[in-house]
Amino acid sequence: MDLWWIFWLAMVFLAPLILMEISSTFKFHFKIISYCILCLTLSALAAPVCLLKNGGRTVDNMRIIRAFVRTIKYFFGLRFKVRGLENFQFDGPCVIISNHQSILDMMGLMEILPDRCVQIAKRELLFAGSVGLITYLGGVIYINRKRTSDAKSIMAGVARAMIDDNVSSDTCMLQSLSRGSNGLSLF
Numbered sequence: 001m002d003l004w005w006i007f008w009l010a011m012v013f014l015a016p017l018i019l020m021e022i023s024s025t026f027k028f029h030f031k032i033i034s035y036c037i038l039c040l041t042l043s044a045l046a047a048p049v050c051l052l053k054n055g056g057r058t059v060d061n062m063r064i065i066r067a068f069v070r071t072i073k074y075f076f077g078l079r080f081k082v083r084g085l086e087n088f089q090f091d092g093p094c095v096i097i098s099n100h101q102s103i104l105d106m107m108g109l110m111e112i113l114p115d116r117c118v119q120i121a122k123r124e125l126l127f128a129g130s131v132g133l134i135t136y137l138g139g140v141i142y143i144n145r146k147r148t149s150d151a152k153s154i155m156a157g158v159a160r161a162m163i164d165d166n167v168s169s170d171t172c173m174l175q176s177l178s179r180g181s182n183g184l185s186l187f
Ligand SMILES: CCCCCCCCCCCCCCCC(=O)OC[C@@H](O)COP(=O)(O)O
Pocket: 039, 040, 042, 043, 046, 065, 068, 069, 101, 102, 106, 119, 120, 121, 122, 125, 131, 134, 135, 138, 140
């Protein structure tokens, strides 16, 4: 009986494990690619849940997206430590300005994301397959960074919506997700 297929199947699973032991560069890229594939897969799973629960594009879907994203840490054996959560208590509407460095930070963001928090992101995200779809369903507002006038008018619209929502400078919170700030830090 030809058992070569078992050998090749085993190699498909074993080769990455062996290469990860040998090369830290491979390990890094393998993990990043796995992370992206996981994001695409979870987005594809979360999209129908969002549509069934909330019917379309709404910030309420972010609760569902947040729950899906929070599972990613278990795939990679990660644990998050949040420092300064006492500075992150607020009653009314507010603006959160977060500093992030890569797509990996999204996991940390989702650990502390408050309910009904409308996010602003670069427009390119809309074209990221199922991730684009999930950001659309989650009510993300897109900014075209290549067209400053468009970006400005979108931001002006956001500002008007915030004024309508009674967000004043008193309720603005300047928080940072990066290390070393006085606000909130994620490790
Ligand atoms: C269920 C799995 C879902 C996975 C993805 C869900 C994502 C939902 C939240 C989206 C919020 C993302 C905020 C991104 C903000 C943004 O757009 O940052 C741009 C920066 O990077 C700078 O980019 P660059 O200059 O190209 O390095």
